Amino acid sequence: MELALSLGDASKPFLFLDKAPKMGGNMDIGFCMGLGTAAFSAARSDESSRKSTYEVYDQEERRSRISSDPPLQLNLLPSAPVPRSHVSSQLRFPWLTDNLAVSEPAGSSDGPGIGLDVNRMPGVLASAEEAEDAAAPLSSPNSTVSSFQMDFGMRNGGRSSKRDLDVDADRASDDEENGSTRKKLRLSKDQSAFLEESFKEHSTLNPKQKLALAKQLNLRPRQVEVWFQNRRARTKLKQTEVDCEYLKRCCETLTEENRRLQKELQDLRALKTSQPFYMQLPATTLTMCPSCERVVTTASANTSTTTTTNHHHHIKSALNNNKPRLNPFTAAQVHIQQHQGAAA
DNA sequence: CCGCCGCGGCGGGTTACTTCA
DNA sequence: CGTGAAGTAACCCGCCGCGGC
Known part of the structure; x- marks a missing residue:
């Protein structure tokens, strides 16, 4: 009540x-x-x-x-x-x-x-x-x-x-x-x-x-x-x-999110150094995956849009599922296409 | 219409007391 | 039985709105 x-x-x-x-x-x-x-x-x-x-x-x-x-x-x-x-x-x-x-x-x-x-x-x-x-x-x-x-x-x-x-x-x-x-x-x-x-x-x-x-x-x-x-x-x-309790929980959640993002950034940096090819890719902007509505980092290179994502488990998934091995940006694109295909 | 004043209500803070573990 | 913590009735103070003048 x-x-x-x-x-x-x-x-x-x-x-x-x-x-x-x-x-x-x-x-x-x-x-x-x-x-x-x-x-x-x-x-x-x-x-x-x-x-x-x-x-x-x-x-x-x-x-x-x-x-x-x-x-x-x-x-x-x-x-x-x-x-x-x-x-x-x-x-x-x-x-x-x-x-x-x-x-x-x-x-x-x-x-x-x-x-x-x-x-x-x-x-x-x-x-x-x-x-x-x-x-x-x-x-x-x-x-x-x-x-x-x-x-x-x-x-x-x-x-x-x-x-x-x-x-x-x-x-x-x-x-x-x-x-x-x-x-x-x-x-x-x-x-x-x-x-x-x-x-x-x-x-x-x-x-x-x-x-x-x-x-x-x-x-x-x-x-x-x-x-x-x-x-x-x-x-x-x-x-x-x-x-106060609610704010405390919010704070904890945000702290956890921050920790996760830091780790993700660390992983991406490690990936970047291990695969210098991707270093040549252009600067990125934040955008959203239209299907799952998660924030992704989009890198625009002339005509083609390649996408990496903060939720790079998506990319990892795409990387794992697509052989030969794709770079993360292509993998992200594949990920989005998969969503679009599923929705259609 | 405006300003002043008194009154009452309320919030915030505090004190004093009661009860219980 | 004494004690500290928690709960709460009562109080004080300052602020504000309202009505009367």
Whole structure:
């Protein structure tokens, strides 16, 4: 599945918001970005400085589909590089009532990937708007915990483990003791999954979408915004890695080609010295074998065109197949004639 | 019409924290 | 149990576009 990222239509609603209940069992959502050529990476940086990077990717993908280069596909879905918090095989959305019962198995909360809902606070405001109102004037780091309103965890009445309690308690005390401490709060796996879904719909948010998402997830709009910024950064980083890998392969290929050509040149020089007759032949120009479309070196001598080739295996073949022995130029001519004869 | 200003969004970079091997 | 690496939430800064004046 190939999904072109599109940022253009910010007015487009999140489709999945309407169909969230259907998402339950399907984690197999391909999220691929097309990469036509690696070269665009450097070029686009200036040209698109004020465009969204992902919009440019989208354009490049369209271009790449036109070109003959097979696009590199970067799978950016949670499946691979995405954190352990996404290991669950099913996306469950606790705000959907039919999911409640299976949200978190009892007794599993101390294991890895427990979906530690650090944002959830015992005293919950009624709405995300209230949460936002509470948080709005406080963008300072120490405001985070106190402003988080997570009516999000409905599993087992809210608390999933003693560890959660301890962590929250620690945070609360930290906040009280150290007002300048920046708290980093993990989003739950459900929140992350939902944000991931929305990112696939739109990699950027308009204010409406941001608010809607924040409300859905009981996060502050600022958190949603930050999450999307970071997510775009991660995507770009991954794409850069893919670009680098592609360029690396290109470099290796070219190095190999260069090595091969050097050897070929060496062989030809050796041939030239061993058979001085050919030294009298005129200067050569590059042309292409009309049949196999490989580059050949053509030497024009008055009326007759004799051809040697960079792909001198052709010539060697012609030399071997034609007795008495032909010189390489005649052999190349024979080679081309053979192609023409075969085509006719 | 033009310039200025405030606002908001974004990218890039960084920091601080969490989790895991 | 301590530690380093990786992942990521949150922040800061600068730039730009846009709308209002």
